[in-house]
Amino acid sequence: MRWQGGRRGGNIEDRRGMSAAGVGGVGLGGVVLALIGYFVFGIDPSTTMSVVNGAGGQQAQQQDGVRGTTQDQGGQFVDVIEQSTTDVWTQIFAAEGQRYRRPAAVVIYDQATGTGCGMGQSAMGPFYCPADQKVYLDLAFWQELESRFGAKGEAARAYVIAHEIGHHVQNLTGATQQVERGSRGASSSAVRLELQADCYAGVWVAHAPAVSGGQVALDPADIEDGIRAAAAVGDDAIQKQAQGRVMPDAFTHGTSEQRMRWFRIGVEKGDPAACDTFRAGRL
DSSP states (O other), rough: OTTTTTTOOOOEEETTTOOTTTTTTHHHHHHHHHHHHHTTTOOEEEHHHHHHHTTTSOOOOOOOOOOOOSHHHHHHHHHHHHHHHHHHHHHHHHHTTEEEEOSEEEOOSSSSSEEEEEEEEEOHHHHHHTTEEEEEOTHHHHHHHHTTTTTOOOOHHHHHHHHHHHHHHHHHHHHGGGOOOOSSSTTOHHHHHHHHHHHHHHHHHHHHHHHTSSSOOHHHHHHHHHHHHHHHHHHEEEEEHHHSSSSSSGGOOOOOOHHHHHHHHHHHHGGGGGGGGGTSSSS
């Protein structure tokens, strides 16, 4: 994947090395609950942790990290991809006569950190918090992505970031508000939201080369890496790995086939209008 020559926007909040304010109130039980919710039932861990925090646990305190560009390659990669998504979505919104507002930050942290959605834990994987409009990412997840899910390479990592930015786009367009609380199941609004974010990640892939002047680009092999990453985090794949069976009634993200399909639609069409999973008859 080509990215080293891409622009850095400095929209990074680096909290690595900081202790998590309020983490003591969550406790191991809350973390385990979040892990069970995600790996077995597919429930967004930020939702689980918000419930835990609100049910008597210590509230997560908002924290401020170091803003700007980072010196390490891992942080620079995230910076470049976030800036690239901003450039792409700014252009797409402008074509519709609208203004794109980038996320408040991409927060890079270690192990645990306070968020607007409760206490964030690295075991949750990357997530977007609508309450503070920030993406949260522990870079140690890249190792998890490779070792646990078999999704290797920078393209797979870029897909994950672009997917989370897709959730920010949904927050701006109002799609997030279409999801019913506690929604789950093969055709649920939660699944439709996640598949749309996959499609939006594909839209970014389609536009990134032209918008960046060729400095950020995925070749066909890179795109296949992204597709494999989408497949690796399908509800059916995760449930099989966690419990040896598939429970469609508990789906919240879509099957591997669906996630691959909608990511590919975004790449091939390059048009957010083609990503309307909420009206799609076939997911």
